[in-house]
Amino acid sequence: xxxxxxxxxxxxxxxxxxxxxxxxxxxxxxxxxxxxxxxxxxxxxxxxxxxxxxxxxxxxxxxxxxxxxxxxxxxxxxxxxxxxxxxxxxxxxxxxxxxxxxxxxxxxxxxxxxxxxxxxxxxxxxxxxxxxxxxxxxxxxxxxxxxxxxxxxxxx
Numbered sequence: 600x601x602x603x604x605x606x607x608x609x610x611x612x613x614x615x616x617x618x619x620x621x622x623x624x625x626x627x628x629x630x631x632x633x634x635x636x637x638x639x640x641x642x643x644x645x646x647x648x649x650x651x652x653x654x655x656x657x658x659x660x661x662x663x664x665x666x667x668x669x670x671x672x673x674x675x676x677x678x679x680x681x682x683x684x685x686x687x688x689x690x691x692x693x694x695x696x697x698x699x700x701x702x703x704x705x706x707x708x709x710x711x712x713x714x715x716x717x718x719x720x721x722x723x724x725x726x727x728x729x730x731x732x733x734x735x736x737x738x739x740x741x742x743x744x745x746x747x748x749x750x751x752x753x754x755x
Contacts, residue, residue: 627689630749636688638752645752648677661722668719671712678709697748704741708734 745754
């Protein structure tokens with residue numbers, strides 16, 4: 600089944616932002632504290648991002664790609680800010696590698712979304728679709744890692 604480019608972009612970014620949403624802190628948290636902190640902010644960030652892209656057409660065309668570019672830029676900006684906040688929250692030492700991997704996957708997703716945003720700005724439908732397709736594997740991997748870790752709001 601072929602996914603609509605609009606749906607892929609919105610789903611990818613929603614998952615991404617759900618995963619990257621968290622608050623700051625300098626001490627290492629317990630796993631339960633860490634999950635609670637991420638989930639609380641994920642819920643709030645989902646509310647902030649839910650409306651971005653809701654008015655986009657179902658199919659991207661060279662004529663309407665600037666609309667997609669604007670929505671992607673908003674989402675990427677929020678995502679970059681949230682990754683910075685996430686990096687400040689310290690998970691349990693034994694979970695650091697897992698969290699680092701999630702952060703790396705999220706950074707990769709943002710790179711692909713930035714590529715899609717640039718392609719959309721240039722009205723290049725093929726490059727836009729290709730960039731979104733490249734974002735899917737790291738989104739799926741980050742989503743699975745978040746679920747495996749135990750998040751209830753993030754990555755769902």
